[in-house]
Amino acid sequence: MVLKEIPADNITRPLGRNEVIGLLFRLTIFGAVTYFTIKWMVDAIDPTRKQKVEAQKQAEKLMKQIGVHNVKLSEYEMSIAAHLVDPLSMQITWSDIAGLDDVITELKDSVILPIQKRHLFERSKLLQPPKGVLLYGPPGCGKTLIAKATAKEAGFRFINLQPSTLTDKWYGESQKLAAAVFSLAIKLQPSIIFIDEIDSFLRNRSSSDHEATAMMKAQFMSLWDGLDTDYKCQVIIMGATNRPQDLDSAILRRMPTRFHINQPNIKQRESILRLILENENIGASVDLREIAKHTDGFSGSDLKEMCRDAALFCVRELVHAEESSEEDYIRPIQQTDLQKATEKMKKSKSAGAPSMLLDAALD
Structure with missing residues (x-):
């Protein structure tokens, strides 16, 4: 067996410019193929991918309708923005609600007026609009109508938040979605976050709660408390329920303004x-x-x-x-x-x- 001697200058010779470019090109191609392959695999095993794409398209459409421009939203904020309601498209006004004149008057004075006439109350911390409003009473008595009419008459952006919106199969995603609710509401303020049947979402906590659910509730309440520290924030959370006794006591504390919508006399x-x-x-x-x-x-x-x-x-x-x-x-x-x-x-x-x-x- 004859070994061929390799010249010493070939061992130490640096790569030429074309060789370096070729190597970088191959590495780039390999990295791109690897990235898109992994991304395709992740998308393929994500059963909610189609819904997320549709939600993003819906969010972009709604943002244009309500006249919001040059506001950059994250992927999670886009998912929440798909549930925006344009106040101008709402057909419900105060004149469409009968028999609840006392409730409407108090809502106007305690919720809408401090925001519409903000310059009159900006020096007082006591006269700021409430961060939480609870509408409770028997079903079918107009709780949801009042929430929509409030957003319509005040010109607030209306986020119709459903518990299923914050539910995700991946660990930690629900907390990110909960954070996106508040960050989006702040970007679009003045705004109302409306939670219908709030007792099904923020009911009494117990040791039997799933870990992910408990963490999401804790995150939601922590961010809600953050609204109280900023007196310039024009975000109101409105909840409706016919089972107020099932609400967590910490939630009731965060909703000091409450209206009992009883059956009509x-x-x-x-x-x-x-x-x-x-x-x-x-x-x-x-x-x-x-x-x-x-x-x-x-x-x-x-x-x-x-x-x-x-x-x-x-x-x-x-x-x-x-x-x-x-x-x-x-x-x-x-x-x-x-x-x-x-x-x-x-x-x-x-x-x-x-x-x-x-x-x-x-x-």
Whole structure:
């Protein structure tokens, strides 16, 4: 076996310029291929990837609609921004809410006025708007309507936060999403973070809570406290619930302004009926006061559904009439229609009562 001697100058010879460029090029190609391969694998095993892409597109569209420009958002803030509601697109105003004049007046004075007339209250720490507002009471009595009307009338950016938005399968992602809620709200201020059924999200903490859930709640409350230290921050968290007793005591402390939205009394029910039927074709003999007397225990949504049933009676009569093909005319809603609809609603509510009592016993 003959060994070929390698010249000494070939061992110590440095790489030429072209060789260095070629080596760097190959390393760059290898790094890029590795990066995109790993990224593709991560995206492939992430079941929420499609939803995240759609959320980002929705967020960009909403940001343009509400007139927010030159605001850079992180990936997590984009996920939250997909739940923005443009105040101008909201159809709910104070005039669409009947029977809650006292609540509306107090909301205007304690929440909206300190922000709209900020220059009058900027020197006082006591007269700053509350950082937390709780609307509680039976279901169907207008809690969500009040929150939307508040955002509409005040011109606030409205973040409709759902608990599922902050849920992620990856460890630590929920805390980042919780932080993004507040950072986004601050960038878009004045803004309202609205949490419907807040008891399902921030209920009483216990040792049986999952670690990730406990950490997310702690992060949320810690960031919420941070709002209190900044008197220039125009972010309000509004929550609605029909089970205030299930809320964590620490959450109740952070929501000092509370409004009890109870079931409407007879006068309020009459006002609600008058508002619902305002633009409908009703007979001249309809006595809404009399209908209000027989709807004790009805919520606002119950009254709306009752009126809808009464209107459908008129439509059904037209459909089943023998001469409907000759004359298509829906007659006005009469007192008897409202009375029949009232009895139907009462039967429906009484049928649901046993299951409601069972749920209460289980609780």
